[in-house]
Amino acid sequence: MFSDIEIVIKIVILSIEQQARNFYKPLYRTDSLLLPRGRKGLTMENERTDRKERKVTAQMIGAGIRRLRMEHRETQEQLGDFLGYGATTIANYESGYRLPDLETFFEIVIHYKAELEDFWTS
Numbered sequence: 266m267f268s269d270i271e272i273v274i275k276i277v278i279l280s281i282e283q284q285a286r287n288f289y290k291p292l293y294r295t296d297s298l299l300l301p302r303g304r305k306g307l308t309m310e311n312e313r314t315d316r317k318e319r320k321v322t323a324q325m326i327g328a329g330i331r332r333l334r335m336e337h338r339e340t341q342e343q344l345g346d347f348l349g350y351g352a353t354t355i356a357n358y359e360s361g362y363r364l365p366d367l368e369t370f371f372e373i374v375i376h377y378k379a380e381l382e383d384f385w386t387s
Contacts, residue, residue: 284381285371324361326370329384331359333377348372 334344334355341355348355348369357363365373374381 278375281374282371285367285374319364320361323364326364326384327359327361329379330355330365330373333373333379333383334359337377344373344376347376 330344334341341352341359345352345355350369354363358365373379377383
């Protein structure tokens, strides 16, 4: 049987997990289901706009990761060790070059006891 504290913790974790899924869903959306194979029908302008939006989003998330890491006085190497990645991967996240996958993002949120809005403000 679970204690009251364990139940509350599970509810909080499920809530954060759902928020993370809702947050990440539009970032990985694809219109390929609506288009013929090979993404035909997409104009170059639409594709460029989509890439720019994703890049801006990745940069905002990266800035949030960096800000939280610095507030907690951790190095990229320390955060990388916690997540099981190298410092280079963390640097790529922070620069916006790469976007962490949902699981990694969820681990970062839990690690810093952050809210998803913390990643939108820099």
